[in-house]
């Protein structure tokens with residue numbers, strides 16, 4: 001079928017607007033809108049037949065939707081009024097009726113189902129253009145700040161605000177707080193049970209009153225007006241361990257933020273002021289999602305200071321010899337007894353890069369141990385009933401256990417946590 005024949009057949013299918021006509025020829029004539037394409041055909045046929053051009057159509061294909069782009073744009077701008085964004089993307093949820101109509105048109109004309117383009121694609125583009133012109137914001141196909149959803153059936157606009165990801169490092173200055181929010185074990189986070197308020201958590205729904213995550217996200221949510229968060233750490237320390245030294249890398253993901261432009265220095269100051277004495281953060285920048293998998297997957301070695309209690313006094317020289325043996329050794333560790341109920345029972349081999357320390361007089365000692373990712377320090381000291389080999393207790397021939405454990409550095413085994421390409425905006 002030649003082009004003229006095709007256009008003529010479409011026009012003969014009852015009242016069809018210029019946009020719906022032009023859509024079929026969307027891949028012909030660059031720089032034209034579909035309406036201009038349809039308009040051109042109708043002009044040609046009117047001249048051919050010496051008729052008046054009728055552009056007041058009650059289009060049975062789009063039911064007038066192709067003439068409502070301005071309305072949609074206005075609705076979207078109104079809906080997004082309270083939300084701060086620089087980049088956006090449009091998505092259209094077409095009504096099943098209109099989708100059916102445009103298929104029917106192709107069917108009755110006898111052209112392939114994928115001829116030209118569909119109203120959905122045109123709406124995404126044209127409404128997007130109008131929004132851009134009216135607001136000065138930019139279209140972005142990848143990682144936009146917001147996705148504007150046009151729902152044709154309900155004639156409503158929904159703004160999906162994409163999360164904002166902030167990368168930084170935290171120090172945990174006190175023991176006893178977990179890295180992330182833990183739901184209460186008794187009530188599973190609801191804060192309630194059959195008898196009313198959960199006694200274990202007193203209705204908070206949390207196992208621990210505070211967490212590193214909450215000490216960070218409460219301040220950020222206040223400023224960015226987000227409604228929740230997810231926390232991604234480069235590993236985690238035990239609840240009863242401090243995290244000191246250079247801190248631990250993390251990405252906090254703030255969901256549904258109404259504000260995005262906040263100064264990270266102001267955020268950082270606010271967090272550090274609110275959480276003073278508990279945690280301390282240094283924010284590096286706004287990052288893309290690749291940073292999350294990067295910091296989670298990167299192998300990192302850790303250095304700990306370890307407070308050890310022996311069952312009997314251990315001579316300084318014996319302690320030094322034992323640490324000398326541990327330094328550089330590959331330790332075989334079965335999954336520790338304390339975590340075997342929630343992790344697979346297997347044997348892993350982890351390297352002790354360095355082991356130093358001194359007796360603190362009496363039965364106490366302070367060690368500094370640098371180990372490969374995943375090395376269990378408490379078990380390296382106690383032996384965990386023979387499940388870790390070799391171990392300090394066995395080497396000094398005196399029972400030993402860890403009293404205090406602090407992480408003083410988290411260092412990537414290879415490469416670096418900081419990847420400039422993943423940083424969208426630096427502090």
Ligand SMILES: [Zn+2]
Pocket residue numbers: 016017018019020021059060061062063064065066
């Ligand atoms: Zn139409």
Ligand SMILES: [Zn+2]
Pocket residue numbers: 184185186187188189190191192198199200201202203204205206
């Ligand atoms: Zn509870």
